[in-house]
Amino acid sequence: MKRPNILVIAGHDPSGGAGIQADIEAAAANGAHAATVITLLTCQDTTNVHGVEAVAADFFDRCLETALADMDFAAIKVGVIANAEQVMRIVDLAERLPNVPLVVDPVLRAAGGGTLADDSVGQALRDHLFAHADVVTPNAGEARLLCDGEADIDRCGARLSANGRCALITGGDEGDSEVINREYVAGEPREMHRWPRLPGVFHGSGCTLASALAAQLAHGHDRATAVRRAQAYVWRTLDNAFAAGRGQHIPARIQPARDS
Template sequence: MHTYKYPVVLTVAGFDGSGGAGIQADINTISALGCYATSVLTALPVQNTTGVKAVHLIPAAVVKQQLETVLEDIRPDAIKIGMIPDEAVLMVICNVLRAYPGIPIIYDPVMVASSGDHLMQKETISAMIRELFPLIALVTPNLDEAAVLTNTKVNSISEMEIAARRITDMGCPSVLLKGGHLPSGQLTSVLFNADQSRQLFHTERIDTDNTHGTGCTLSAAIAAFIARGEGLNFAVESGIAYVHQAILHGKDVKTGKGRGPLNHFFGPLKLIKKKV
């Protein structure tokens, strides 16, 4: 009798009661791509499609307990990290994950709100670069987050490449800099690696307001493809393609009064079983 396992992705992220972003979007994405999702909650934002009303913190000790309890039982094939609300939670995550080397970690740095407000203090950003960057396989900032990290403006593809190179110099082996905020009909993202290799990904912009949770979805999708055994470049390419289709299939659906969610289940896969 053969023994099987599911490809497992652990998401460490914040909550979204409206279901379109955060840990809910991650679980939807991981599940739709045929993987098994485990999860650790880092913060409890009170939000819907129109915005965030409040953020309630999860104590660092509780985050630590969640992480240790999940990891000691179900070892993930990849980890996605999203919202880290403060330095205490950041340090707990780093300290626990150091005991589990070899698991690819995808980090979506939730640093700047769509309103332009900074969601992470400077001290936490410094600790993130110092403690978390050396542990991860890929960081996926948008243009605003890249601007905060590098303290420079990022308004063009050439500036994206410069910013991505600077972020790898901070100790992160690979950076996927997302160009969704560039004012053009074509979306361009730059994957830059510490060995100076780079790859550009292009997709057509879709005319829709249903983009809530796009960044969460992309990082979770990349983690899912890696958990399935794909290499980083192919996982990034496949993740971008998945997000494009999820936006396309959900572009005309009305959910809520603000920016609606993606259609994560436009073509769901059955849960994959691998022989052990």
């Protein structure tokens, strides 16, 4: 069985709950192989982020070029980015691979509240990288930050789904009795995906969703099918989440994906 390659550009979480480890596991569970380029190193546990170090620009560039020279990619997933310089380097990559689906998970803060990216990253994502994305997957809090503090999620969705891309704004960080993920595509009706809210707080659910979605696109599924399958997979990982440390639970990603 041939597994499509996806290129994952994201950070390292030593707890194994989020970041590159989450991406690799989610991609594998959804039938894809993840090649990874690290954007930043974190000092992090299951409670919060305690320190961040960006990968040097020259080394980051070398890692990207080495991966591209060796492998063909059926999708790209972008997670946390350290600075605007890295954003622009990924913009250049997207322009070189215009037919490769691009999923951007705009990680700006950890679930525990710690800052992961510098202040210029959100603007650079919004002003430059999102134009090349097929799907962006912010949670509600990130969507508001990217839209200059706009409180209304529907207005955020309209802004973030400009230029024909899909904005899937997840609601796990909201206070609703159920989790409502809102899917926006310009010119199409908003779609609401409702999931039972599970007890507890989870570490790495956004990474898991974005990488599962990239893997589904890499298999050639259309956007609507990929979005549906990725969400169903993520809900199962959360329903079976486990406590590896003293903080947030980690999704049980090592399980086969299903059709629904």
